[in-house]
Amino acid sequence: MAVATAVAPASEVVVAPATVPWHARRPLLALVTRRGLAGLVTLLIVSVIIFFATQVLPGNAAYAVLGRTGTPARLHLLEKQLGLDRGVFAQYWHWLSGLFTGRLGTSLASGQGVWSVVEPRLVNSAILLVLAGAIGTIIGVTAGAVAALRKDGWFDHVTSVVALTVTALPEFVIAIALISLFATLVSHVLPAVSIIPPGSYGWNNPKALILPVATLVIVIVPYTLRMMRASTIEALESDYVEMARLKGVKSWRILLFHALPNAIAPTIQVIGLNFLYLAGGIVVVEYVYNYPGIGQGLVDAVSNRDIPVIQFIVIVLAAFYVIVNILTDVIALLATPRRRLTQ
Numbered sequence: 080m081a082v083a084t085a086v087a088p089a090s091e092v093v094v095a096p097a098t099v100p101w102h103a104r105r106p107l108l109a110l111v112t113r114r115g116l117a118g119l120v121t122l123l124i125v126s127v128i129i130f131f132a133t134q135v136l137p138g139n140a141a142y143a144v145l146g147r148t149g150t151p152a153r154l155h156l157l158e159k160q161l162g163l164d165r166g167v168f169a170q171y172w173h174w175l176s177g178l179f180t181g182r183l184g185t186s187l188a189s190g191q192g193v194w195s196v197v198e199p200r201l202v203n204s205a206i207l208l209v210l211a212g213a214i215g216t217i218i219g220v221t222a223g224a225v226a227a228l229r230k231d232g233w234f235d236h237v238t239s240v241v242a243l244t245v246t247a248l249p250e251f252v253i254a255i256a257l258i259s260l261f262a263t264l265v266s267h268v269l270p271a272v273s274i275i276p277p278g279s280y281g282w283n284n285p286k287a288l289i290l291p292v293a294t295l296v297i298v299i300v301p302y303t304l305r306m307m308r309a310s311t312i313e314a315l316e317s318d319y320v321e322m323a324r325l326k327g328v329k330s331w332r333i334l335l336f337h338a339l340p341n342a343i344a345p346t347i348q349v350i351g352l353n354f355l356y357l358a359g360g361i362v363v364v365e366y367v368y369n370y371p372g373i374g375q376g377l378v379d380a381v382s383n384r385d386i387p388v389i390q391f392i393v394i395v396l397a398a399f400y401v402i403v404n405i406l407t408d409v410i411a412l413l414a415t416p417r418r419r420l421t422q
Contacts, residue, residue: 110408118401125397126178130171133386178394184387188380193387197376199280201395204365204372206281208357210288211295216350219300223307223346228334230312238308242301250360254294254367261290273370281370291368298360299353306349310342317341344414351407358399 177183183193226235245253262271273287281288314320315338323333362374369375373392380388 107409107412110412111405114405114408118405121401122394122397126175126394127171129390129393130174131167133390174390178391183391186385186388188383188385188388193391196388197373197391197395199278200371200373200376203275203281203370204361204374206288207291207295207361207364207370207372208354210292211299211357212350212354214292215296215299215353216303218296219303219350220307220343220346222300223304224311224334224339224342226304226308227311227315227338227342228330235308238304242304245297246301250294250298250363251367253297254290254364257290257294258367271368273368275371287370291364291370294364294368295357295360299356302349302353303346307342307346310345311338314338314342340414344411347411347414348407351403351410354403354407355400358396358403 174184181194185191186193186196189196222238226238229235258271259265261269269289270287271290273284273291275281275284275287311334315333320333320337323337328337361372362377364370365372365374366378373395377389377392379385380392
C-alpha cells in the first residue's frame, strides 16, 4: 500500500538558525565589530602619519624649546632628556605607548603636561559642538518636516532659498556678519569675542557662547533641513501613507507616526556628517571669536611648534571622527527595523 508523504510548501520552509551566518543573525554586533576594527586601523595609520610628519619638520623639539639661546651642549642635554637621541621608531613606540598609559608628554611652549594644556580647551570645544549639534539638529529636522508637509508653499520656498544661500557662505563670513549685527556696527548686545578666563569653562560665561554657537548652527542647519525635506516628501508619497489618508488619518498623525520614522534614517547620516564637520569647522569659528577651544589650541600649537600638543590634538580629532562614524551607523541601523531583521 502506498504511503502518502506530506511536503511542506516552499513558502513554509524554515531555515535552521545554525545555517544563517552569525553576521546575518547579529547585524548590530557585526557592524560594531567591523567598524571598530576598521577604526583602530585608521587611528594607527593616523598616528604614524602625524608622528612622522612632525619628525620631518626642520629642527627638533629641543631646538624649538631653546631657540636661538641654545648652545650645542644645552641642545645635546635637552635632546637626551626628551629622548630625541633614540631612533625614530623607538621614539614612535614611546609616544604611542604613552597614549595608552597616560604619559602624554610635556608642552614645549608652557612646560606643563599636555593633558593639562588640552583638557580645558577640549571641554570648551565639546560645549560648542554639543550645543550647536543639538540645536541645529532640532531646527533642521523640524523645518525640513514642515517644509515637506507644506510642499511648494511659501515656507518651503523661503527655507529652500535661505538654505541654498547659507550653504554658499563660509563660516568666517557668517561669523563676521553676526559680529557686525550683534556686537559692533548695528547693536552691542553681545560680546564680539568669546574670552573665557583661565581656570573656567564655557558654561561659566553663557553670553560668550551665543555667537559661536549661532554661527555653527547656521552653517549646519541647511544640510539637515534639505535631507529631512527630501526623505519626508518621499515617505509622504508612499503607498502606506496614501492608505492612511484614505482611512481619514489626520495629517499630523501621518507625519509623526508614518512618515517621520521612515524618513529619519537617511537624515541621521547627515546629522553624523554635521558633527564631523563641526569638529573641523570649529577651528575657524574659534579663531574668529578668540574662543579658547581645541581649534584655537591647535592654531597656537602650530604657531609655537608645540609638537606634543599638535600630535595629541590630531589624535583626539581622529578618534572623534571614528567614534561618530560608528555611532551614526549604529543609530541609523536601529532606526531602520528591516535592516535589523535576520536575512
